[in-house]
Structures are given as C-alpha cells and as structure tokens.
Amino acid sequence: MTEQVRVLIADKMDPRAAAIFRERGIQVDEKSGLSPEDLQAIVHDYDGIAVRSSAKISAAIMDAALPRLKVIGRAGIGVDTIDVPAASARGIVVMNTPFGNSITTAEHAIAMLFALAREIPQADQSTQAGKWEKNRFMGVELAGKTLGLIGCGNIGSIVADRAHGLKMKVVAYDPFLSPERAVELGVEKVELDELLPRADFITLHTPLTDQTRGILSREALAKTKKGVRIVNCARGGLIDEAALKEGLESGHIAGAALDVFAQEPAKENALFGTPGLICTPHLGASTNEAQVNVAIQVAEQMSDFLLLGGITNAVNVPSLSAEEAPRLKPYMALAEKLGRLLGQIAGTEIRSIDIEVEGAAAELNIKPISGAVLAGIMRSWSDTVNMVNAPFLAKERGIGVREIRTEREGDYHTLVAVTAGTDNGPRRVEGTLFGNSAARLVKIFGIPVEAELTGQMIYIVNNDQPGFIGALGTELGENGLNIATFNLGRRKEAGEAVALVAVDDPITREVAAQLRELPGVREVVPLSF
Ligand SMILES: NC(=O)c1ccc[n+]([C@@H]2O[C@H](COP(=O)([O-])OP(=O)(O)OC[C@H]3O[C@@H](n4cnc5c(N)ncnc54)[C@H](O)[C@@H]3O)[C@@H](O)[C@H]2O)c1
Ligand SMILES: O=C(O)CC[C@@H](O)C(=O)O
Numbered sequence: 001m002t003e004q005v006r007v008l009i010a011d012k013m014d015p016r017a018a019a020i021f022r023e024r025g026i027q028v029d030e031k032s033g034l035s036p037e038d039l040q041a042i043v044h045d046y047d048g049i050a051v052r053s054s055a056k057i058s059a060a061i062m063d064a065a066l067p068r069l070k071v072i073g074r075a076g077i078g079v080d081t082i083d084v085p086a087a088s089a090r091g092i093v094v095m096n097t098p099f100g101n102s103i104t105t106a107e108h109a110i111a112m113l114f115a116l117a118r119e120i121p122q123a124d125q126s127t128q129a130g131k132w133e134k135n136r137f138m139g140v141e142l143a144g145k146t147l148g149l150i151g152c153g154n155i156g157s158i159v160a161d162r163a164h165g166l167k168m169k170v171v172a173y174d175p176f177l178s179p180e181r182a183v184e185l186g187v188e189k190v191e192l193d194e195l196l197p198r199a200d201f202i203t204l205h206t207p208l209t210d211q212t213r214g215i216l217s218r219e220a221l222a223k224t225k226k227g228v229r230i231v232n233c234a235r236g237g238l239i240d241e242a243a244l245k246e247g248l249e250s251g252h253i254a255g256a257a258l259d260v261f262a263q264e265p266a267k268e269n270a271l272f273g274t275p276g277l278i279c280t281p282h283l284g285a286s287t288n289e290a291q292v293n294v295a296i297q298v299a300e301q302m303s304d305f306l307l308l309g310g311i312t313n314a315v316n317v318p319s320l321s322a323e324e325a326p327r328l329k330p331y332m333a334l335a336e337k338l339g340r341l342l343g344q345i346a347g348t349e350i351r352s353i354d355i356e357v358e359g360a361a362a363e364l365n366i367k368p369i370s371g372a373v374l375a376g377i378m379r380s381w382s383d384t385v386n387m388v389n390a391p392f393l394a395k396e397r398g399i400g401v402r403e404i405r406t407e408r409e410g411d412y413h414t415l416v417a418v419t420a421g422t423d424n425g426p427r428r429v430e431g432t433l434f435g436n437s438a439a440r441l442v443k444i445f446g447i448p449v450e451a452e453l454t455g456q457m458i459y460i461v462n463n464d465q466p467g468f469i470g471a472l473g474t475e476l477g478e479n480g481l482n483i484a485t486f487n488l489g490r491r492k493e494a495g496e497a498v499a500l501v502a503v504d505d506p507i508t509r510e511v512a513a514q515l516r517e518l519p520g521v522r523e524v525v526p527l528s529f
Helices: 015-023 036-045 059-065 084-089 102-118 120-128 154-165 179-185 192-198 218-222 241-250 288-308 324-345 366-378 390-396 468-478 509-516
Strands: 006-009 027-030 048-051 071-074 093-095 146-150 169-173 201-204 228-232 253-258 277-279 350-359 400-406 414-422 425-434 438-444 447-451 456-463 483-490 496-503 521-528
Touching (some): 006 015, 071 288, 102 154, 102 288, 146 192, 169 179, 169 192, 324 350, 324 438, 366 414, 438 496, 447 483, 468 496
Parallel strands (some): 350 400
Antiparallel strands (some): 456 521
C-alpha cells in the first residue's frame, strides 16, 4: 500500500493552499508560528513543507525531516530563509513562486516613494495628534526626478514602468540587465558609481547574495546626492543600517523607507525613531491578490511534484513540467538503470560521464535524463542520492558531466548511451525503450546484449567457449538460485562474451566467488536494480 502524501504548511498562508492540497488528495497540516525546536520535532512526518518568510528551514530541520521530505515550497520569491545548498546536498527540491507577488511588491515600493516624498506617515501622525502642522511638511514632486533602480528584474522592471507613468527618469544598475532589455524597459543602464550621485530616489530590488550584501555600504551612501531618498522593499542586509542612520541624522539622506531589515522580525532596531525614517513590517507581498496568487501557485507546484513528478520554479533542479513528466518517466527509469549498471560494473573510479540521447530521446528535456543517470551511477556509493543532489555530488567529486544530443536515428528509434571515463578507458552502456515504455539494455561495452535490468542479476564476462552456459546453470542450481532470465552477447565467435543473468534471490559473495572459478570466466559482478 502506498503511503498517504503529507504536507505541512508552516507559515500563515491563504487557505486556498490547504484547499488545493486536499483537493489533490494530499493530507495537509497547518502549523504556523512554531519555534525551530517544535518544527524540528514534527517535520519527519511530511513529504513537503510550504513556507512564507517566517519559518526558517535550516539544515538541522531538513535532517530531522529525512528520509521523507522531498520538497520545500516557498510561497513568495526570496528563498533566503531556506538553506538551499543544504537542501541540494540532501536531494530536496526547493521551489518558489517567482511572479505571484511582483506587482504587489512593486506597488509597495511606489507607495514608499510617495510616502517619502510627502512624509505621509509623519503628517498623519501629527494631524491625528491634533497639531495641524501645515508649515512643517513641505514635500517634493516625483515628476521630473531621477529614480535609481538597483536590480532590474521582475519587480525592478515593474517599478520602472510605474515610475515612467509618474514622469520620472529611470536609471538602473544591474550587471545582468542586457542593453536590449534596458532599451525595451526605457531605462538607462548605468554603473553603480554613476547611479549613486545622479539619483534623487534610490530603490533596491536585488536578492541578498554575497555580491549584494551591503551594496549600499557607508562608502556607497557617501557617494549619493545630498537629499537622496532611499526605498528598500527587497531584503534587509542590502543597506548598512548604521551608516543609513548617520546619513539621516546628518541630513545628507532626506528619507528612507524600509520594509525589510537585517534582523527580522525587527521588533527592535537602532534605526527606529530616526528622523525621515518610514518603516513597514515586511509587507511588500501583503495584498490579498498576491497572497492568493502565491498560495495557489505553491500548492499546485508542490502537488504536481509530489504526485506527478513535475518540477516548476525549482531553484536547485531543472524544471520538468507536469505534462513532460509522464513522457520523460520511462526515459528516467531507463537512464537510472543504465547509470546503476555502469556504477556497479565500471570497476574503477569514474572521472567523467557523457550522457548521449539519440532519436526520439533527443527531442526531450535532457536535464532530467542526465540527472537520473547520475543518480543511478552514484546510488552504488550513496543511499541518499537522487536526481536533485546527484549533479552537486558529481561536481563535488570533480566528475565532469557532458550532455550530448543527436537528432538522427541510429539502429534504434530512441537511444540513451552513457560513457564513463575511467583510468581503464571509456566504459559505455546503451539502452532503448521498447513500445515507448519498456527499458532495455542493448549494448554493454560495445557488445550487443538485450536485457531487462531488474531485481537481482549477475554480470559475467567470459571466453566464448562450449560448455560455459551449462556449467553456469549447474553452479547456480546447486546454490539454490533459480534463473529468471538469461541474456547473452559476444564480441565475436570464441572471443569475449557477456552474460546478464537475472535470478530470484540475492547472490552471495560465496556464490560469486564460486562462479569466478568456472572455466573461462574473467569477471563476475552481482548486480541489483
Ligand atoms: N518585501 C517583500 O515582501 C518582497 C516581496 C517580493 C520580493 N522581495 C524581494 O525583492 C527582491 C527582488 O525580487 P525580484 O522578483 O525582482 O527578483 P528577480 O530575480 O526577478 O530580480 C533581481 C534582479 O537583481 C539583479 N541582481 C543580481 N545581483 C545583482 C547585483 N550584484 N547588483 C545589481 N543587481 C543585481 C538580477 O540581475 C535581477 O535582475 C528579492 O530580494 C525578493 O526576495 C521582497
Ligand atoms: O511572504 C511574505 O510576506 C514576504 C515575501 C517576500 O519576502 C518574498 O521574497 O517573496
């Protein structure tokens, strides 16, 4: 009986997420606000964890969730609350919902621009305090001003579009923004050192990475125009908060609007109370529309993965749509078996792996096929490997991986071939699908052998000589091993031959040793699939 798929929603999320999981037959628990310790104590029961930005998913939580946890879904964009390298190393897929809250967050940034320009929160507070300080609040217009965008991806480009509507001039610093895209967006692509002194308003829209941490450092802030106003609705950590405070106090910076902070939740912060500062508690994505979007999207994506194997918006593994998944499934099974065979018979350290797809297979997404090959090969070395962590493990071990696609058809309408580069030369196995679904080995180290790779098998290399098959059958029979299938191939008459024999029970070391003693036998490897 297959086990019930279970998902934990570990943060406050729109109820539509839970409804979708249930509709798709997944059992779901909703437990937000748990301490890391409490979360760690319960995660082992779940195949998936869905989060927003409060629940932090550390390596320790993942370890407590293994071996069951397969996917972590982020109902939002930033995955900085999830230890993604740790997830990759453990074979756990991490997915986000990259577009669901972009408009909402861009609108929050624009709202912050207006709030800064007209000191709306301060004026509101003063008015409601009965002060009527009409002369205290003298604002600036946005029209005609220069907006400096740091980061011009999904959200940055929406902000640019809205800023154009407000008649602002937009300059953008983003090393990954192509000149063509900049033209399309109507923004002037500039270096950071040019943006800082030119911008009347600066708004940040980059992820927090080693390159962007402290991008508005003390030195950078010192280069800004006097009277600059700064908005951060991206990530805390992009601005040096102490330097920002000094800039606000000295009057060099006229205002700063922060939705995000270096430490969150920011219940205390040295910046609080500084003149010109406006804060919101990480509300960028908090609209009904955005929360419905990301909740639906994360639940659909996680369900597709857990139920169908489809992978969308994963940040640590190539995508595989729910439509592609059924077509790729038999190929991935074939690829995994070829890898598994090669991993067991390569005989020495593997230094490189070439994965070739030919004919019908060449029309498919090759990444999942190569991931399955690598997982198959490495399963001989590790129980916890899967197609998510296999590419990382290969890289870690210095194994070069190449993917080769050949459109033409050879002897088979579809073929997957895997060549392992070893100190003993290349070791190549080839396989096909019969009837588009039945995985079959068709060649092993250049010798044609047609075999289903299944269950317990023995791989034997021997001299092609009379009497060998009889002797092998007798030896297996005397050890109580029933032969399920027997597949033979030879390089040439009286030359090197191979046998792949499926048996009903596992082959012990002793039996393998006895088989090695048979006349003409060169190599015996027990296999399991
Ligand atoms: N406040 C919120 O609630 C909220 C909501 C949604 C997103 N966010 C955050 O907003 C940020 C932007 O999200 P997005 O969807 O636009 O992401 P995105 O990936 O579409 O865009 C990020 C842009 O930053 C650029 N970039 C990367 N490194 C850079 C560098 N060193 N210097 C300059 N630019 C660099 C990238 O090229 C890319 O164009 C993310 O940090 C995300 O987590 C916050
Ligand atoms: O879930 C939230 O409220 C914040 C989301 C935001 O930080 C994101 O990166 O998408």
